[in-house]
Amino acid sequence: MSNLSILCISGPNLQLLGVREPSIYGTITLDEIHAALAGAAQALNADVVCRQSNHEGDIVTWIGEALGNHHGILINPGALTHTSIAIYDAIKAVAIPTVEVHLSNPDARESFRRRSRIAAACMARVAGFGDQSYQLALEGLLGALRRNVKNA
Numbered sequence: 479m480s481n482l483s484i485l486c487i488s489g490p491n492l493q494l495l496g497v498r499e500p501s502i503y504g505t506i507t508l509d510e511i512h513a514a515l516a517g518a519a520q521a522l523n524a525d526v527v528c529r530q531s532n533h534e535g536d537i538v539t540w541i542g543e544a545l546g547n548h549h550g551i552l553i554n555p556g557a558l559t560h561t562s563i564a565i566y567d568a569i570k571a572v573a574i575p576t577v578e579v580h581l582s583n584p585d586a587r588e589s590f591r592r593r594s595r596i597a598a599a600c601m602a603r604v605a606g607f608g609d610q611s612y613q614l615a616l617e618g619l620l621g622a623l624r625r626n627v628k629n630a
């Protein structure tokens with residue numbers, strides 16, 4: 479691993495960005511978010527690998543496989559944020575600095591979105607900035623990794 483390498487994981491229903499509740503999530507597609515993230519990573523001398531799955535098991539597997547392959551993880555687990563102890567355990571298991579990302583601000587929405595099962599395994603959370611949340615989280619994570627911030 480020469481450049482810092484970041485794995486970006488998006489969970490259920492995020493493949494529908496662009497058509498999914500645009501008043502909440504905007505009209506940008508996940509492919510466009512991934513392209514913007516790749517550009518931002520290049521400008522910051524980093525590499526980013528972006529993946530999406532609707533299946534919890536895929537996400538758990540990818541987090542496990544990140545060990546030795548990526549320095550940091552950005553994760554928007556979609557609705558699995560609120561339910562998945564398996565993703566929490568996977569992040570704890572690999573101990574790779576991880577930032578929780580959301581387009582919307584879950585705390586300002588339905589009460590069931592206020593509990594994040596993964597937050598306690600993450601070093602930080604970026605939420606509520608729409609598609610920009612991904613890029614802001616990337617900048618924060620790379621900065622923390624380079625400064626050797628505690629938890630990173």
Ligand code: DQA
Nearest residue numbers: 554556557580581582584591
């Ligand atoms: C989301 C917020 C979650 O509550 C929701 O289930 C999603 C998207 C977001 O990016 O704002 O699928 O993670």
